[in-house]
Amino acid sequence: MNTTTVRTYSASCHCGAVRFTFTSEEITSGLRCNCSICIRKGIVMSSSYLRPSAVEVEGEEHLSRYQFGDKDVNHFFCRTCGVAPFNTVASVPPDYPGPARPGDYRINLGCVGDLDVLSLDIHVVDGRAF
Numbered sequence: 381m382n383t384t385t386v387r388t389y390s391a392s393c394h395c396g397a398v399r400f401t402f403t404s405e406e407i408t409s410g411l412r413c414n415c416s417i418c419i420r421k422g423i424v425m426s427s428s429y430l431r432p433s434a435v436e437v438e439g440e441e442h443l444s445r446y447q448f449g450d451k452d453v454n455h456f457f458c459r460t461c462g463v464a465p466f467n468t469v470a471s472v473p474p475d476y477p478g479p480a481r482p483g484d485y486r487i488n489l490g491c492v493g494d495l496d497v498l499s500l501d502i503h504v505v506d507g508r509a510f
């Protein structure tokens with residue numbers, strides 16, 4: 381029996397210029413990371429990557445993109461309110477152990493409506509070591 385519940389979530393940056401929806405298995409956990417950028421943002425991210433086909437973005441033109449280091453990740457943020465609603469994978473290093481594929485999304489769960497982010501099962505990932 382397949383008990384997986386697939387849901388559609390609605391999300392936005394703070395000012396509402398960038399809105400997006402995505403389908404995902406029910407979100408019960410989140411991720412925090414200690415890498416140089418995540419520790420500054422302090423956000424809780426989706427535990428899994430989402431395929432581009434699962435995400436629909438409105439107001440993409442309001443986003444700016446930040447990259448650093450190996451430029452493997454597109455760090456997007458809203459030009460008006462500064463909130464970073466999601467990252468996407470720009471390229472996957474050959475030695476990367478994870479399941480990411482280019483174009484995959486990781487969501488800032490704080491942008492998701494109807495989600496009590498701090499009550500999720502939160503895992504800490506040692507991104508600084510990558």
Ligand SMILES: [Zn+2]
Pocket residue numbers: 393394395396397398458459460461462463
């Ligand atoms: Zn905004």
